[in-house]
Amino acid sequence: MINSPFTRWEGDDIHGRRPVLTSAWVNLDILFSRPADAPRHVIVTGLDLTGVVPGRLHGRFPSVEGDWYGIVNYEIGYADGRRDKLSLVDQFVPFTALRERR
Template sequence: MQYPSATGHYYRTATSPPKPVWVRLDAILVRDPGKPKHVNGAGVHMSGERPGVLSHWVPTVDGEWLGRVTYSLQYADGRPDLHIRDQLVPAYALRPRGSSSSR
């Protein structure tokens, strides 16, 4: 929801309560076409979706929206997840995570 002030500033963009979302990792990290892949067994998985929590919407000067999201990434070597807090994620990389979802 948008709440512009008299000067055009958007405020009250917090989602209350925070909303569960899916973060589309493939949409966050886009590979350059033709770039060779180098497998790193200690890297983080950047494909598929991860559950997250959306706390705010942040507008850009170009009219796009970014969600402020907390989520985690899985390491390929089995280490404990890497927790990402308050990361700005483009709206197109987020989708609602309903209670009936099986993911």
């Protein structure tokens, strides 16, 4: 797990320390945007990189430009609707693609 300077921790040294996970929405349309004129070739067994999926934010990093990026765990589903999902851990995601999930 990536430990950022802004990672909050819970627990103690005796029982173990864990990063505090903040529920977030990950906007895949922003994260994986495609140019409007890009040709499409549909692959029905491919990943569905559209919509919004739940995630768990556990770290933050600022850029030199003042933009913020989160370290997020989330899952992406497949277009064919199968139950299995691609689990992504410790992903570097711009805050523009994140929203707090309540």
